[in-house]
Amino acid sequence: MGCLQSPVWHLGLPAFLLVTATSVGFANGTSGSVAKRTLIVSSVDVSGGKPDADQVKALQAISDNAVKTGSRYYSRIISLLGAGKHPQAEKVTISFTYAYKGVAATGGDHMEVANDYALKRPNDIPGVIVHELAHVVQAYSKDTGYDTGWLTEGIADYVRWFNFEPKAKRPHPQLKRNPKATGSYQTTGAFLFWTVGKYDRNLVKKLNEAMYDGSYTPGIWKKLTGKTLEELNTEWVSTLSEPNKP
Numbered sequence: 001m002g003c004l005q006s007p008v009w010h011l012g013l014p015a016f017l018l019v020t021a022t023s024v025g026f027a028n029g030t031s032g033s034v035a036k037r038t039l040i041v042s043s044v045d046v047s048g049g050k051p052d053a054d055q056v057k058a059l060q061a062i063s064d065n066a067v068k069t070g071s072r073y074y075s076r077i078i079s080l081l082g083a084g085k086h087p088q089a090e091k092v093t094i095s096f097t098y099a100y101k102g103v104a105a106t107g108g109d110h111m112e113v114a115n116d117y118a119l120k121r122p123n124d125i126p127g128v129i130v131h132e133l134a135h136v137v138q139a140y141s142k143d144t145g146y147d148t149g150w151l152t153e154g155i156a157d158y159v160r161w162f163n164f165e166p167k168a169k170r171p172h173p174q175l176k177r178n179p180k181a182t183g184s185y186q187t188t189g190a191f192l193f194w195t196v197g198k199y200d201r202n203l204v205k206k207l208n209e210a211m212y213d214g215s216y217t218p219g220i221w222k223k224l225t226g227k228t229l230e231e232l233n234t235e236w237v238s239t240l241s242e243p244n245k246p
């Protein structure tokens with residue numbers, strides 16, 4: 001397993017920071033260390049919108065803050081996902097834009113964040129950046145042949161909500177909403193958090209590896225925990241019914 005260090009050099013420009021991720025340890029059992037720097041660049045594009053001066057200023061501050069969040073947590077995300085031995089992005093670009101209308105989306109090493117959303121929910125953006133950076137680190141490019149979108153999003157939200165956001169903000173899936181392990185996003189994130197605590201603290205790293213190399217099959221849950229995904233789901237949902245549990 002990798003050991004990560006993250007010295008950060010500030011170049012004095014608000015939108016440019018360097019992140020260093022050092023990966024140690026290889027699958028073949030030899031040890032070694034490769035230093036890598038990932039440049040995180042964020043920019044604001046106001047074309048196609050009609051922001052006033054205050055909004056432009058706000059977007060710039062949110063963008064600068066996104067780079068700070070990224071530079072601070074990128075290495076931690078690599079570590080959480082056990083991805084230290086995978087090739088990492090040399091440069092991650094973040095674009096705040098009016099062209100994108102959702103919340104945020106990531107393709108490869110590039111992410112787009114919606115200006116409209118950022119202005120409406122500025123305090124949500126650091127967490128959004130962490131979720132999207134998790135996608136950059138995941139870099140799943142091999143088709144497992146199974147429907148795994150729920151797991152991809154669940155892992156990203158596990159990173160965000162259970163390792164970055166304050167504990168008080170953690171999602172608590174409610175029984176009345178009939179939560180399922182495969183419910184994606186926060187619901188799957190909560191399920192993963194519970195499974196990590198109960199069965200295997202390295203579970204997410206192992207799942208990430210299987211998703212990365214394309215070897216994921218639904219049978220992996222039994223292999224890693226002794227229980228099928230369905231059995232785990234039943235057990236997890238039963239914990240949600242205990243009224244004294246947070």
Ligand SMILES: [Zn+2]
Binds near residue numbers: 131132135156
């Ligand atoms: Zn996502």
